[in-house]
Each structure stands twice: as structure tokens, then as C-alpha cells.
Amino acid sequence: MSLAFQMRRLARHSAVYGIGGLVSRVLATLLLPLYTHYLPPDAYGRVEIVTAATAVLAIVLQMGIASAFFRFYFDAREPADKLTVVRTSFWFTMVMATAGLVIGVVFAGPIAHWIGLGDDTWLVRAGAVGLWAQTNYQQLTNLFRAEERSTAFALASVTNVLLTVAAMVVFVAVFHWGAIGLVVGNFTGTLVVYLALVAYRTEQLGLEFDRALFRRMQNFGLPLVPSALALWAINFVDREFVVWYKDNAEVGVYSAAVKIASVITFVMIAFRTAWPAFAYSIEDDREAKRTYAFVLTYLLAFASWVALALGGLAPWWTDLLTASQYHRAEKGVAVLAFAGAVYAGYTVLAIGSGRARKTQLNWVVTGVGAAVNIGLNFWLVPRWGMVGASISTLAAYVVLFAGMTLYAQSVYPVAYQWRRVVTAVGAAAALTVAARAAGLSLLPSLLLVAAYPFALFVLGFYLPVERARLRRLVPIL
Secondary structure (H helix, E strand, O other): OOHHHHHHHHHHHHHHHHHHHHHHHHHHHHHHHHHHHHOOHHHHHHHHHHHHHHHHHHHHHHOOHHHHHHHHHHHOOOHHHHHHHHHHHHHHHHHHHHHHHHHHHHOHHHHHHHOOOOOOHHHHHHHHHHHHHHHHHHHHHHHHHHOOOHHHHHHHHHHHHHHHHHHHHHHHHHOOOOHHHHHHHHHHHHHHHHHHHHHHOOOOOOOOOOHHHHHHHHHHHOOHHHHHHHHHHHHHHHHHHHHHHOOHHHHHHHHHHHHHHOOHHHHHHHHHHHHHHHHHHOOOHHHHHHHHHHHHHHHHHHHHHHHHHHHHOHHHHHHHHOOHHHHHHHHHHHHHHHHHHHHHHHHHHHHHHHHOOOOOOHHHHHHHHHHHHHHHHHHHHHHHOHHHHHHHHHHHHHHHHHHHHHHHHHHOOOOOOHHHHHHHHHHHHHHHHHHHHOOOOHHHHHHHHHOHHHHHHHOOOOOHHHHHHHHHHOOOO
């Protein structure tokens, strides 16, 4: 297949997969004024702590089975073998998620004190139910991704989002349940859609568990668990540092910055959803390597432009989307947005070790990134609070990107287009600094955001054929 065909295929699936993510992010952003109105920063901070705790427990409980599922599904040639992979993964996930639910319900008191929630045990129990629902839901929707049925995946995602948002609005704004209403509403749609998917997949989900297959999947997936935990640490442990050195209110402000900057994760969620199945489905290594190189370039160019739009216009985003007590969040938006862009590039690089089946040292790369993040949080959060946490996150992702470049290139070398990559990210960062350091008003800041493609042209980012096409579209070039 030609490179153009592969890129169109990836773009098509990413666009369809991204519908659910787009709806989710748009609604989450539009509802941010509602949440910040009904929830003070302290309550919003507690929700973020529960979210972080359930995220790490989900990683431990899955034991790398989600990553192994994609690799072994595409390795299986016969339909019966694929079905065995599906059933083995499903039942393992079900058992482990149920174990997590029981732990959360039975030990809610100690867990609440351990993670800084005091006596709020019902918030922990609600998080445990959400953990069960989300873990099982993710495993079933992964099957749509493996089958490359992006439309079915998007339909499930949109239904989930709409039900979830409706539940959160009712529980928070109508019933005034506060933080627990946000947590309960967050898993309501997931639980409903998961039960519908179980009914839909009844014939495929027979009572079969292949122990030999499971051991092989664990050999592949278990080395990724420390790596996933390190990534969790980078994503969430900063909340704990902000709680320790500041308070829950500061966590709430930081969470608002994360929510605004997470618009860039729409790009990444759509891409990451399509990426594993797409990347592993390319059988020819030469074609795969060439495709991976162009994917990294174009993904980072687009992600950097989104980061520029978020960071360069951060003061106006925060004024528009949050209550006045959250407006300090704008100081962290740009840094977090570029952290998301760098992480998007990391996901492309990481596929190399998975394709080579040499994931054993992934944890070293992510472990170094987590260590950098934790060390910087100790240093920066006491001085600068949520801004320090934002800087720590960006630094950790830069380390991840560099480390995975070295490791993945050693096991699966790809001729990435580094000059173009540096140009794309550097131009966006420079324009963001120009907008915010100079304290420009809205109109000049908008013009700098719009100037990004032209800046790339001047800096020689585009290939000759791309420059020719741009000149036809914009004669002034």
C-alpha cells in the first residue's frame, strides 16, 4: 500500500474514533463553568484525587492485558484463535476489576485516609464502582478497535458521553450531591453502555480461558505495567504534591488548568485509539517504518498548533470557562498543552518496542521520566504551587520522548524526520512565548496562532511537493 493510502487510512479512523473524544472534550469544556459554580476548589480537588487513585489501581489490575490484547489479536491468523484471545482477555479483566471493586468497598475507610480524603468513604466507594465499569468497558471497546470498526466504537463512545454528562448535570446541579455526584455521574453512562455491549457480544464471550495463551500475553504485557505506573505518576502524582505542600483548593485550580489544556488530548485520544491496531496491521517493515516517520512529523505539527492555540490564548480560555476563583489556572495552560503535544509524539515512538516485541526495558524509560517528575515536584511545587507542577509534567514528558527515542531506535530503527519535528514544535513554542511574555491583547494573540502554518513555510518545514501545493492555495507564498 502507498504511504498516502496509509496516512488517509489512519486519518480516517482517527477522525471517526475522535468523534467520541471530541464530544466528550467539548461537553467537558462547556460544562466547566457549571462544575466550578457548584463545586468549590476543595471539592473539585477531591474528585481529582479519586480519579488519580482509580487510574493507578486500573493499571495494576489489568497487568498489561490491554496492550497484549492488540499484539496477540493481530498475531492470531484463524478466527477461532482470535476468539480465544478475546475471551481470555475478557474474563481476566472481569475477575481483576471485580477484585478492585471489592477492595474499594471493603477498605474504603483506610483508603480515604491514605489518599487525603479524610472520612469521605462514600467518595472512595463511588470511585471503586467507576473503576469496575471503566476497566471492563475499555476491554470490550478495545475489540472494536482491533476489528477496525471505528464507527461502532464512536457510537458507543458518544452514547457513553451523552449519558454521563446528563447524569453529572442532574447529580451536581439538580440534586446538589457535590463531589460524589460528579464521580457517580462519571461512571453512570459507562456502566449502562458496558452492559449493552455485553449483551451485544454474548456469542463471542463464551466461558473460555486459555492459560497457555494468558502466560504468553503476560510475558508481553507485564513488563509494561511498571511503565504504565510511571506514566500514571507523571500524570497524577503532582496532585498529591500540591495537596501536601498547598491544599485541595490549589488542586482544584490546577485541575481547571489541566481540563483546559486537555483539549489537546482530543488529538491524542483519537490518534491513540486508532494507532495500535493501525501500526501493527502494516505487515511490511519497510512500509511500516516509512509510515511511522511521517506520522510522527504530522502528528507533532498538528498537536503543536493546538498547543499554541491553547497556550497563546490561555487568559481568555480561563475567563470564558471558569469562575473567578479559578482564573489563576491560565498560568499552567500553555505548559500543560505542550506537555500533551510531546506525549503524543512519545506514543508514536513507543510502538517500535512493541512491534519488535522488546518491551522489557520500557519501564526504565518511563521510570526515569517519573523520577524527574517527582524530583521536580519536590523542588518546584513548594515555591510555585500548580505552576511548578505544570513545569514538572512538561519536563517529564520531554525526558520520556528522548528516552524512548534512544530505546526504540535501538530495537526498531526508524528514519524519523527530526529537523521537521524540531521545527514544528519549536515554532509553536516560540509563538506562544511571544504572545504571553509580551502580554499581547486578544487580537494580536489570535494572529500569532493563525500565523503558525506560515511560520513553518518560512522555516522550511514543508517538503517541496507540499510547498508547491501551498503556493497554489496561497499565492502570496
